Amino acid sequence: MIDFVVPSLGADMDRATLVGWLVEPGDVVKKGQIIAEVETEKGVIEVECWHDGVVEELVVEPGPEKLPVGALLARIRPLEGAPTPEPEAQPPTQALKAPPLRPTAREVAPAPPIRQLAHRLGVDLTRLERTGPGGVITRDDVLRGASALAGQGSPAGIVPARGRKKASPRARWLASQLGVDLDSTSASGPEDMVVAKDIEAAPATTLEPEDKVAAMRRAIARSMSHSKREIPHYYLATHIDLDKSLSWLEAVNAERSISRRILPAALLLKATALALREVPELNGHWIDEEFHRSEAVHIGVAISIREGGLVAPAIHNADQLELGEMMELLRDLVTRARSWRLRSSEMSDPTITVTNLGDRGVETAFPVIIPPQVAMVGLGKVVDAIVPVKGSPVAHPVIHVTLAGDHRVTDGHRGGLLLSTLEGLLQEPESL
């Protein structure tokens, strides 16, 4: 029997809630098929199954419960005749456990206002469940502790953290999980307080965009703080002449209908993926104090969300894609990211990330590496610059390309090799 579990969804996400099943017991499933949907701080994510087989049992019902990475969701019986996969036959995405965030002692200690609140309510900090990032005690943890002490209901004198209505901590938590608006829920508790059963009776709605953005903001905060705290970044920058690449692309696009047109971003991603073959020590993950090189090149693409926020899902095996395929995948990825619908494999396993801020008019980007990756490439704006051609000054389109590298894994010399290889490749666009 094969266990279908909550997949790793990137270094900064360790929990998800099950939104729904797309299969029933008895259904035949194929490797790569999307069989469940989970919700995380980065939106609803479609989870693929990694084996051919038959759904034996759905272990978890959809609901508000937060499930940790690795939690059993379903059991799948391999098709008859097919060998039961060894445990290591799991996809690389699951073998690659994100390194635990190692918070410093200062971060684990709750902030002074939380301590004061706990003291005021007579709550023992050492006995609380810690739900905050990095195991820190949050205000809600204290309130839950206090309400457990008091038996039930909100302790007297507690002003609700948000909203105008009074609510028990349990009701507040449930409301946040179910996306129920507390202020519009009728209250049946003492002193006109909203209690858990009111929330359960309220019509469930999906999270409002503002809530999604706020949750995503928290995920970014965790990941980027981790990066800035732990990764000794070095930065390199260079100019690359794009005259040949863009002229070639224009000729290619002249022959294509609009739906098959290729943007320079696709060309730059492909060239970056190929350049990584020359400098493989920039492609992989830093886990448990050592570098794990990845044979496959899965390029994460930083995509900004219109409402605010950022995701960087992967384009798999980017070095092996035809340019047209790369463009199609990129367009599909951007569209799904912006409608908050990415797949688990895309979230979990980028081996390096590229950010293309040049599209927004930024001339040079200085990226912050997304852990556990060890490098990130920044593409700036394409500008006209005077470059020497056979000794004469000529105006050519030029792009600023930067590399942020993890000094634990590589030095500037190797990083520089990536940029010079990229430059060489972009002078021969037809080879891409």
Next chain:
Amino acid sequence: MTPQQARQIIFDVLTDIAPEVDRNTVDDNRDLTEQLDLDSMDYLTWMIGIAEQTGIDIPQRDVSEFLTIATAVTYLVEHHG
């Protein structure tokens, strides 16, 4: 196709990509990507959507006709068979 019909299609596709766009406050004569913070992928997706809705393929050399709402409306009216 009338200018009103062209405008309707242009905005229908646009609000799929950028739902917050209010068609009453968009300046017809200003660069769209700048005005609405569209990136090159949004911009291409918008033109592909218009091409699908109208059946007009937009060749590479005509992309500059879609820099503003006003020029895009004119283009669609002139090229719709």
